[in-house]
Amino acid sequence: MVLSDLEVAPPIAVSPDSPRALAMVLFGSPGSGKGTQSKFLVRWLGIPQVSTGDMLREHVRTGTPIGKAIGARMKAGSLVPDILVNELVFERLRKPDCERGYILDGYPRTPEQATELLRALEGSETTEVVIHLVVDYNVIISRMAGRRVCPKCGTLYNAISNRPAKEGVCDLDGTTLVVRDDDRAEVVRARLNEYEALTRPVIESFRQAGVKLFEVDASDRGPQAIFESIRGALESSGLVAANVAKAVTELVGK
Numbered sequence: 388m389v390l391s392d393l394e395v396a397p398p399i400a401v402s403p404d405s406p407r408a409l410a411m412v413l414f415g416s417p418g419s420g421k422g423t424q425s426k427f428l429v430r431w432l433g434i435p436q437v438s439t440g441d442m443l444r445e446h447v448r449t450g451t452p453i454g455k456a457i458g459a460r461m462k463a464g465s466l467v468p469d470i471l472v473n474e475l476v477f478e479r480l481r482k483p484d485c486e487r488g489y490i491l492d493g494y495p496r497t498p499e500q501a502t503e504l505l506r507a508l509e510g511s512e513t514t515e516v517v518i519h520l521v522v523d524y525n526v527i528i529s530r531m532a533g534r535r536v537c538p539k540c541g542t543l544y545n546a547i548s549n550r551p552a553k554e555g556v557c558d559l560d561g562t563t564l565v566v567r568d569d570d571r572a573e574v575v576r577a578r579l580n581e582y583e584a585l586t587r588p589v590i591e592s593f594r595q596a597g598v599k600l601f602e603v604d605a606s607d608r609g610p611q612a613i614f615e616s617i618r619g620a621l622e623s624s625g626l627v628a629a630n631v632a633k634a635v636t637e638l639v640g641k
């Protein structure tokens with residue numbers, strides 16, 4: 388099965404026995420593959436990806452007042468203030484396309500953000516689940532060294548698992564690929580240190596709150612194998628109806 392096959396997924400987010408919206412947190416260090424897995428999950432579940440990195444980059448790209456205020460921090464790979472990110476996320480989650488659920492990518496990233504999210508979800512009609520993509524430190528370093536981005540459309544490429552058809556050129560629009568400012572080696576190390584200090588403890592907040600959490604080995608398997616693990620975990624736990632996957636399988640004739 389390839390990613391495009393999943394486009395035929397029926398737009399059912401959660402089990403018919405549990406008609407609650409699915410609040411999914413895709414958790415993992417920079418370079419753990421959250422963006423790639425989000426794309427699989429969006430197609431499978433028919434709910435949107437809410438990526439704080441993408442939202443913040445869009446502000447920087449279009450030069451909004453928020454973008455101007457955070458540009459330097461983003462470039463340096465430092466986190467932007469919690470209060471700003473929280474506001475952007477909650478505004479986004481109120482949009483109608485999030486009614487049946489959403490996939491949070493890159494949020495929450497600090498204990499304060501986790502507290503805000505857990506507070507917002509308390510008593511809400513959602514089923515919460517955290518998927519933790521676990522990746523070895525050295526694998527991350529080498530993955531991020533090979534990462535390139537299209538400055539025009541934002542597509543990410545990777546020397547290991549997602550090479551462009553023509554070296555150094557975007558498959559979609561032919562633009563010359565560049566290294567994202569915050570993917571430079573010294574910045575990557577700073578981001579990983581920040582992740583260890585600030586973001587990893589977020590897992591504890593979820594554990595303490597009793598949120599269902601799945602650890603998925605995302606070190607050295609291909610993106611599809613990792614997606615299958617996530618899908619298997621969600622189905623066998625009953626959080627997502629197995630018949631969603633079955634319908635997809637039948638349709639694509641896997």
Ligand code: ADP
Nearest residue numbers: 417418439440461464465466467472493494496
């Ligand atoms: P990666 O997962 O590769 O670190 P992202 O695209 O998720 O990249 O984030 C890029 C940058 O956006 C971060 O380095 C940080 O400056 C900012 N950012 C994204 N999400 C958050 C967040 N939840 N809180 C604070 N800053 C964030």
